[in-house]
Amino acid sequence: MGTINRQLILKSRPKGLIAPGDLQLVEAPLSELKDGQALAKVKYLSIDPTMRVWMVVDTYLPAVAIGDVMRAFGFAEIIESRHSDYKKGDRVTGLTGLQEYVIIDDSGKRSFQKVPKIPFVSDTVFLGVLGINGLTAFFGMEIAQPKKGETLVVSAAAGATGSIAGQIGKIQGCRVIGIAGSDEKCAWLTKDLGFDAAVNYKGSDWKQKLAEATPNGIDIDFENVGGEIMHAVLDRMNIFGRVVLCGLISGYTKADPSLASFGTVLVKRLRVQGFIIIDYVSRFMEAATQLGQWKMLGKLKDRETIVEGLEKAPDAINMLFTGGNIGKLIVKV
Numbered sequence: 092m093g094t095i096n097r098q099l100i101l102k103s104r105p106k107g108l109i110a111p112g113d114l115q116l117v118e119a120p121l122s123e124l125k126d127g128q129a130l131a132k133v134k135y136l137s138i139d140p141t142m143r144v145w146m147v148v149d150t151y152l153p154a155v156a157i158g159d160v161m162r163a164f165g166f167a168e169i170i171e172s173r174h175s176d177y178k179k180g181d182r183v184t185g186l187t188g189l190q191e192y193v194i195i196d197d198s199g200k201r202s203f204q205k206v207p208k209i210p211f212v213s214d215t216v217f218l219g220v221l222g223i224n225g226l227t228a229f230f231g232m233e234i235a236q237p238k239k240g241e242t243l244v245v246s247a248a249a250g251a252t253g254s255i256a257g258q259i260g261k262i263q264g265c266r267v268i269g270i271a272g273s274d275e276k277c278a279w280l281t282k283d284l285g286f287d288a289a290v291n292y293k294g295s296d297w298k299q300k301l302a303e304a305t306p307n308g309i310d311i312d313f314e315n316v317g318g319e320i321m322h323a324v325l326d327r328m329n330i331f332g333r334v335v336l337c338g339l340i341s342g343y344t345k346a347d348p349s350l351a352s353f354g355t356v357l358v359k360r361l362r363v364q365g366f367i368i369i370d371y372v373s374r375f376m377e378a379a380t381q382l383g384q385w386k387m388l389g390k391l392k393d394r395e396t397i398v399e400g401l402e403k404a405p406d407a408i409n410m411l412f413t414g415g416n417i418g419k420l421i422v423k424v
């Protein structure tokens with residue numbers, strides 16, 4: 092076939108942020124397609140905090156092996172097919188890896204879902220609001236069981252998942268407070284997304300501001316960050332509150348992430364539930380339909396930060412940990 096595939100290979104396990112050389116760009120010739128295979132061109136890559144975890148430790152998925160193509164979720168288009176389920180032009184999402192082309196087959200290593208072409212809807216929504224982040228926000232808020240008038244606090248609120256979770260909280264009648272890392276992000280949350288208040292945790296008086304924004308305490312913590320932010324939120328929880336443990340990003344680049352304050356969980360009789368979105372695969376269509384309706388009705392707004400070029404993916408992953416993104420972070424291949 093003669094086509095060259097550019098790929099990012101995991102060369103060494105990062106300590107802290109990803110350093111030059113942890114991921115190495117290589118060129119490999121694509122092998123001839125066999126019966127039962129389809130070749131897809133990767134168009135967009137979803138940049139997710141969990142990728143930094145996959146680079147180092149076994150969790151709900153095994154760590155990426157040294158020398159393997161770095162695992163990543165992406166959007167791709169079938170350009171050639173010898174697989175009965177796919178035809179040229181089909182669009183799919185799934186674990187494409189950080190590379191330009193992916194061969195899809197039934198080996199079980201990769202599972203892909205076809206996505207429709209919807210007029211006036213960009214392909215990238217299938218990685219964000221109608222993809223993993225929207226679905227995570229949706230099921231996380233289902234776990235939260237919000238009641239009208241309750242106070243919901245969302246951390247990493249201006250990110251892909253947090254921004255949708257907070258808006259779902261508004262749809263469900265909560266008072267919603269976001270915690271984010273810049274005044275620009277906080278202004279987006281309150282002025283554009285309808286959050287009731289937003290607190291910049293980089294300000295010296297942010298805990299005071301959080302207290303002012305939650306005069307009746309906090310009923311639901313949609314936790315994306317962990318560490319000091321989570322402790323400050325737990326301190327303000329009302330008894331019988333709910334903590335939806337979605338992510339702990341402040342610990343992902345540390346060798347020894349700090350653990351939750353279980354004393355507060357006990358004394359306040361909190362219900363804490365962690366969850367991983369892959370447990371909900373059988374309900375993805377139901378959730379995506381609801382998210383799509385809210386988006387069409389203008390009840391859900393989304394925003395993207397797009398970085399151009401596969402070779403920029405390592406820098407893009409680091410942006411998640413330095414707060415360089417607003418909304419969904421995507422690499423355009």
Ligand SMILES: NC(=O)c1ccc[n+]([C@@H]2O[C@H](COP(=O)([O-])OP(=O)(O)OC[C@H]3O[C@@H](n4cnc5c(N)ncnc54)[C@H](OP(=O)(O)O)[C@@H]3O)[C@@H](O)[C@H]2O)c1
Pocket residue numbers: 138139140141223224227247248249250251252253270271272273276315316320336337338339340341342366367368369410411412413414415416417418419420
């Ligand atoms: N459970 C699941 O199945 C599931 C699925 C998807 C995502 N998640 C989790 O959801 C969380 C958000 O993921 P996402 O993909 O939507 O990313 P994101 O929120 O779009 O990006 C990450 C954001 O986290 C904030 N952040 C990074 N380090 C921080 C720190 N030390 N302290 C405070 N804030 C920090 C940054 O914003 P600031 O400028 O505000 O600092 C950054 O923009 C992550 O914890 C992720 O692991 C879980």
